[in-house]
Amino acid sequence: MKNMIDKSVSTSIEIVEREAWLDLVVAAPADYVESSKVSSARLGAMVGIADLGVPITEFNRILGLGIGKPVNEAELDQAIAWMNDNAAASFALQVSPTALPEARLVEWILERGFKNAGNGWAKLYRDSVPVVDQAVPTTLDVRLVEAHQAEEFGRVAQAAFGLPETIIPLLSAIVGRPNWKAYLAYDGDTPVASGAMFLDNKWAWLGVDATLPDYRGRGAQNALIRQRVSEGISAGVVGFTAETGQPPEGQEGSNKSFNNYHRSGFTRVYARRNYKFGI
Structure with a gap:
């Protein structure tokens, strides 16, 4: 690409x-x-x-x-x-x-x-053109996370990413914080996927995109992206960005995270390199 x-x-x-x-x-x-x-x-x-x-x-x-x-x-x-x-x-x-x-x-x-x-990392971008109908229908329900649900948000993100439980307080801390909006997708009353949005100077960064293994492939992230973009546009956002690991050249179509954002109107604008010492 x-x-x-x-x-x-x-x-x-x-x-x-x-x-x-x-x-x-x-x-x-x-x-x-x-x-x-x-x-x-x-x-x-x-x-x-x-x-x-x-x-x-x-x-x-x-x-x-x-x-x-x-x-x-x-x-x-x-x-x-x-x-x-x-x-x-x-x-x-x-x-x-x-x-x-x-x-x-x-x-x-x-x-x-x-x-x-x-x-x-593939850096993704979309402008503030209104979102279209969701490309992947879902029965999951996306809700804005309230302050009393902060730990629930942190636990879903931690478990879905496979991170140590010790990180739950850090991930939970953004809930209710100025410039942040946190979301959970629910299957009935069960939270199964997370997503967050940080707003600054009419731009929005989308991240903390994570779905529990048993609920993947059911449209959770498509719904979470759509909700964040819609609410961001309503808040005056002019540009949105997110990132995924850059797939090998020509294999972008097989990367689920890449496809979720592509379906929601995002384009890969560049790949950002990681430089590490002693590898």
Whole structure:
């Protein structure tokens, strides 16, 4: 699939995701911060997030690298040093195709011993055109999560992702928080799938998309995406973004997450690379 990159769109995509993940970490309850050693920092235009209790890329990475303004070598070294001091060893430097300075940034990263890891992440985008009728009908019911259901939201997301139960307080903390909307899909009275939306400066980041194994293939994520986009448009959102793992070239059609967003009007605009040390 060919990249179609508009720099202003790319910048907005990276910024809203950066702010969403920073806010998620900032919202972490004090006991979770203590037990999981979760931390975050603004490093110029970049943000570093770290969680030693969940040593995977999503929770240990630099976001916004070279977005909005060029990064120099000193700033890159500062970011790497912060990650070395705070993050799991598998942390990633994430670099979009429009990161600045375009001609040198990847070269600097490679010189410091980092290597490209895997296919990267497909960054998805849609504008505020109204949603059409749902492509995959479902009998599941999507509901906005209330404050008293926060732990229920966290448990569904944790179980569906296969993450340790210790992360439930962190995932639960976004419920009722300013700029966040959390949703659950229900089979009767049973919550079976989750999704969240972070709104910032008329942009929305969609994430925490997870469905319990026994309920996959029943249209939960299509319904959750549709609900979030519809409510985002009503709230004045002009652009939506989300991401999935980038499938191998030519195999996008076999990736369920990719297809769920494609059916809902999203387009892959670029693949963002993950650079890791010592792989």
